[in-house]
Amino acid sequence: MVLSVKIPQHKRLYEILRRHIVEGTYGEGDLLPSENELCRLHGVTRPTVRQALGNLANDGYISRHQGKGSIVHYRLREIGILSVAGTTSAVGDRNLKTRMIIKPVIVPWGDDFMFPLSDLEKESGCINMERLRLLDDSPIFYDISYIANINLPRITSRKFENRSLFRILREYYQIEIKGGEQRIKAIPASLKISRYLQLRAGEPVLHLERKMETSNPGLFLYSSIFCNTKKYSIFGRF
Amino acid sequence: MVLSVKIPQHKRLYEILRRHIVEGTYGEGDLLPSENELCRLHGVTRPTVRQALGNLANDGYISRHQGKGSIVHYRLREIGILSVAGTTSAVGDRNLKTRMIIKPVIVPWGDDFMFPLSDLEKESGCINMERLRLLDDSPIFYDISYIANINLPRITSRKFENRSLFRILREYYQIEIKGGEQRIKAIPASLKISRYLQLRAGEPVLHLERKMETSNPGLFLYSSIFCNTKKYSIFGRF
DNA sequence: GTTTCTCACTTGTAAGTACAAGTTATTTAA
DNA sequence: TTAAATAACTTGTACTTACAAGTGAGAAAC
Numbered sequence: 285m286v287l288s289v290k291i292p293q294h295k296r297l298y299e300i301l302r303r304h305i306v307e308g309t310y311g312e313g314d315l316l317p318s319e320n321e322l323c324r325l326h327g328v329t330r331p332t333v334r335q336a337l338g339n340l341a342n343d344g345y346i347s348r349h350q351g352k353g354s355i356v357h358y359r360l361r362e363i364g365i366l367s368v369a370g371t372t373s374a375v376g377d378r379n380l381k382t383r384m385i386i387k388p389v390i391v392p393w394g395d396d397f398m399f400p401l402s403d404l405e406k407e408s409g410c411i412n413m414e415r416l417r418l419l420d421d422s423p424i425f426y427d428i429s430y431i432a433n434i435n436l437p438r439i440t441s442r443k444f445e446n447r448s449l450f451r452i453l454r455e456y457y458q459i460e461i462k463g464g465e466q467r468i469k470a471i472p473a474s475l476k477i478s479r480y481l482q483l484r485a486g487e488p489v490l491h492l493e494r495k496m497e498t499s500n501p502g503l504f505l506y507s508s509i510f511c512n513t514k515k516y517s518i519f520g521r522f
Numbered sequence: 523m524v525l526s527v528k529i530p531q532h533k534r535l536y537e538i539l540r541r542h543i544v545e546g547t548y549g550e551g552d553l554l555p556s557e558n559e560l561c562r563l564h565g566v567t568r569p570t571v572r573q574a575l576g577n578l579a580n581d582g583y584i585s586r587h588q589g590k591g592s593i594v595h596y597r598l599r600e601i602g603i604l605s606v607a608g609t610t611s612a613v614g615d616r617n618l619k620t621r622m623i624i625k626p627v628i629v630p631w632g633d634d635f636m637f638p639l640s641d642l643e644k645e646s647g648c649i650n651m652e653r654l655r656l657l658d659d660s661p662i663f664y665d666i667s668y669i670a671n672i673n674l675p676r677i678t679s680r681k682f683e684n685r686s687l688f689r690i691l692r693e694y695y696q697i698e699i700k701g702g703e704q705r706i707k708a709i710p711a712s713l714k715i716s717r718y719l720q721l722r723a724g725e726p727v728l729h730l731e732r733k734m735e736t737s738n739p740g741l742f743l744y745s746s747i748f749c750n751t752k753k754y755s756i757f758g759r760f
Numbered sequence: 761g762t763t764t765c766t767c768a769c770t771t772g773t774a775a776g777t778a779c780a781a782g783t784t785a786t787t788t789a790a
Numbered sequence: 791t792t793a794a795a796t797a798a799c800t801t802g803t804a805c806t807t808a809c810a811a812g813t814g815a816g817a818a819a820c
Contacts, residue, residue, distance in 0.1 A: 292772080292773060292774090293773075293774075294773080294774090318799080318800060318801085319800080319801070320799095320800090328774080328775090329774065329775050329776065330775095330776090331569075331773090331774065331775075331776085332773080332774060332775080334801085334802090335773090335774095337801095342580060344703060347735070348801065348802090349739070349782085349783085349800085349801075350781065350782050350783080350800070350801045350802060351781070351782030351783035351784080351799085351800050351801060351802095352782075352783055352784085352800060352801075353783095353799095353800060353801075354800095354801085463759060463760055464759070464760060465582065465757065465758070465759050465760075466757070466758050466759070466760060467755035467756065467757055467758075468706065468728065468751070468755060468756040468757075468758065469728070469751040469755050469756070470708035470709070470726035470727050470728040470729075470749070470751050471708070471726055471751075472725070472726050487710070488708035488709055488710050488726030488727070489708050489726070490706065490707070490708040490728070491708075493755075494760075497585070501587070511708070513706070513707040513708050513709075517705035517706060517707050517731075518705065518706040518707070519703065519704070519705055519706075520703070520704055520705075520706065520758070520760075521701060521702070521703050521704070522701050522702060522703075522704060522732075522758075530802080530803060530804090531803075531804075532803080532804090556769075556770060556771085557770080557771070558769090558770085566804080566805090567804065567805050567806075568805090568806095569803090569804070569805075569806090570803080570804060570805080572771085572772090573803090573804095575771095586771065586772090587770085587771075587812085587813085588770070588771045588772060588811065588812050588813080589769080589770050589771060589772095589811070589812030589813035589814080590770065590771075590812075590813055590814085591769095591770060591771075591813095592770095592771085
């Protein structure tokens with residue numbers, strides 16, 4: 285089955301420019317080609333170019349200055365799981381490994397889940413998995429994910445080790461993850477978390493509770509992430 | 523001196539709708555008037571309306587759904603200093619007090635400042651101030667701010683107690699704070715911080731290091747914020 | 761009564777046009 | 791030589807038009 289997925293021009297251009305930036309074709313501080321040049325180069329009109337540039341600016345890859353141009357601002361120093369959807373795409377070329385701790389299983393939702401759930405979600409049950417993510421062989425994230433079991437056949441038997449959850453949802457179920465909301469706290473590491481993140485119990489860890497929208501209305505991806513920020517900071521824009 | 527500041531239409535509409543949302547004219551889950559209706563209501567065209575709605579969606583006030591409409595999503599539960607510029611505007615109607623700990627003074631920049639500085643900034647010296655912010659009488663933020671002393675006459679003698687730093691910069695110096703970048707960590711509270719935030723030393727606190735752009739190119743506002751997240755979470759979108 | 765289809769309405773994408781406003785380098789005049 | 795004016799860029803704002811694509815309600819067919 286071939287799905288001729290139609291990608292909008294501004295998204296295509298966004299991805300091209302974004303790739304050029306993260307791969308270093310344009311370096312930090314460089315001026316991007318002007319909007320009119322980009323129009324000519326890619327055969328689109330200015331509103332389309334401006335939409336792509338607006339999104340790049342929103343995501344922190346460039347900053348735009350009236351009368352001057354668009355300045356490239358990307359740097360790979362920090363981990364950027366705040367601004368971009370998906371941990372993998374956000375850490376640059378770094379060596380990110382994922383270790384499955386609890387393979388996807390169907391469980392009931394907890395009594396006091398971190399976000400309010402719809403009736404449909406409650407009825408459908410919950411797919412749960414826990415993963416440890418290592419950056420340059422240091423354990424950084426402990427990620428507990430939840431998603432309602434709505435139209436996701438055979439998901440518990442898919443192989444997650446290498447591919448990301450996002451890619452599996454996209455490739456097998458045509459579900460795109462959009463943005464979402466999150467709460468952030470600093471908490472003392474529990475015994476369990478401290479062991480996985482190689483910390484002493486009680487040491488500070490960052491705790492993110494995230495709710496992500498998907499292209500499937502009513503289906504959300506939830507994630508409780510514990511983060512060791514001793515070595516790396518979380519990077520974000522606002 | 524009257525400055526007839528010209529506000530773009532899409533910003534004006536953004537503010538009108540934003541105010542309606544936070545003040546409850548439109549409630550959680552309500553549908554906003556359609557884009558074409560907003561065009562008629564405010565006498566602008568669809569691109570202008572769409573720009574306002576796009577920014578509202580970016581800031582998490584609404585979510586847009588093709589074929590359906592724009593759904594209001596605002597809730598005041600959490601503290602949202604991630605998504606919005608300025609603490610004050612982000613905490614809703616809550617009782618936010620600010621206590622000045624160190625009044626603005628001109629000091630040299632530290633040797634290893636948290637962000638790289640331009641030569642102009644280094645030469646100009648640094649205006650430093652420290653403030654404690656209380657939410658419903660609980661100390662939540664300890665905020666250490668830095669800004670280069672570039673064209674800011676008499677700033678150390680302004681009264682900051684009530685007015686926010688942002689408002690002083692805007693009203694006296696015509697400087698608007700834009701967005702910026704930040705790093706987030708979980709760290710153990712130092713003795714000083716733990717006392718101000720009413721914690722025990724070593725308890726986890728959230729540490730934000732922020733660099734904010736201003737409408738004045740080359741002038742940045744830096745902020746090191748320690749945050750007690752025992753009671754409140756930081757809220758953000760991505 | 762149930763299902764299917766159509767239509768009206770929503771937002772998304774994309775072209776085109778025009779002028780305003782800020783920046784920079786060049787040209788011109790003192 | 792210096793300083794001001796200008797011209798040639800840049801992005802920002804705004805209107806216009808057209809069609810695509812998703813949603814939901816009511817009409818039509820079964």
